[in-house]
Amino acid sequence: MIRFEKVTKAYPGPGKPALDSVTVEVEKGEFVFLVGASGSGKSTALRLILRETRPSDGRVYVAGKEINRLAGWKVPRLRRQIGTVFQDFRLLNTKSVGENVAFAMQVTGHSRKEIRRAVPETLEMVGLQGKASRMPDELSGGEQQRVAIARAVVNEPMILIADEPTGNLDPATSNDIMTLLERINAETDMTVVMATHDESIVDRYRKRVIELHQGRLVRDEAGGGYGGRPTTTPQGV
Numbered sequence: 001m002i003r004f005e006k007v008t009k010a011y012p013g014p015g016k017p018a019l020d021s022v023t024v025e026v027e028k029g030e031f032v033f034l035v036g037a038s039g040s041g042k043s044t045a046l047r048l049i050l051r052e053t054r055p056s057d058g059r060v061y062v063a064g065k066e067i068n069r070l071a072g073w074k075v076p077r078l079r080r081q082i083g084t085v086f087q088d089f090r091l092l093n094t095k096s097v098g099e100n101v102a103f104a105m106q107v108t109g110h111s112r113k114e115i116r117r118a119v120p121e122t123l124e125m126v127g128l129q130g131k132a133s134r135m136p137d138e139l140s141g142g143e144q145q146r147v148a149i150a151r152a153v154v155n156e157p158m159i160l161i162a163d164e165p166t167g168n169l170d171p172a173t174s175n176d177i178m179t180l181l182e183r184i185n186a187e188t189d190m191t192v193v194m195a196t197h198d199e200s201i202v203d204r205y206r207k208r209v210i211e212l213h214q215g216r217l218v219r220d221e222a223g224g225g226y227g228g229r230p231t232t233t234p235q236g237v
């Protein structure tokens with residue numbers, strides 16, 4: 001579903017590349033934690049998947065397409081296949097909960113009938129039934145993140161990218177959000193890539209762990225915890 005082949009990303013200016021010859025593959029339906037210290041290249045990897053930036057070298061494939069070769073007009077179609085969730089929720093604060101979720105369907109050209117059906121269904125799936133007319137600032141952080149997740153999945157993307165989704169939440173609420181992400185992954189077979197610093201989450205949920213260190217892939221371990229041992233053969237080559 002996602003494949004990096006010797007991907008290097010160097011931003012302009014001096015210093016090491018943000019990603020340095022990373023080769024890794026994530027299959028459809030997997031749930032993967034992407035870990036590493038601040039500056040290790042996690043956000044860069046996620047931005048490459050979304051084609052918000054392009055590799056300096058190597059190839060990035062998403063759903064069988066090499067995204068660097070994708071024509072500009074096809075990028076919106078690629079992005080429609082990818083739902084995104086962030087630490088800071090990024091809701092539209094002037095729109096209600098229901099409108100936030102509906103908006104994601106409006107911009108992708110769904111009919112009003114489809115939207116009327118899917119929005120309540122999705123809000124129920126994330127545990128927000130009855131809250132469609134609330135405004136985001138009337139919700140707790142955990143509830144706001146549920147709205148963001150509903151918005152990310154309402155168009156049934158193939159991939160869900162979550163960049164520190166529990167970063168602003170207390171431990172109990174973080175666990176609720178993890179339970180929800182796990183359920184979405186299990187029930188829909190959506191591929192989930194979650195960048196996180198949250199050691200307790202990584203240790204508790206025991207997913208595949210991909211670890212970056214200064215732009216290099218140093219660990220790729222099924223069911224690994226946060227502090228597993230780096231592999232001695234970076235890139236697995």
Ligand SMILES: Nc1ncnc2c1ncn2[C@@H]1O[C@H](COP(=O)(O)OP(=O)(O)OP(=O)(O)O)[C@@H](O)[C@H]1O
Nearest residue numbers: 011012017018036037038039040041042043044045
């Ligand atoms: N737009 C940019 N221009 C120049 N350098 C950048 C840019 N974005 C990131 N970098 C650099 O690339 C490296 C990797 O950054 P990146 O944001 O991918 O790391 P990260 O692991 O996501 O960090 P964090 O956990 O703090 O979000 C860092 O050295 C960073 O300073």
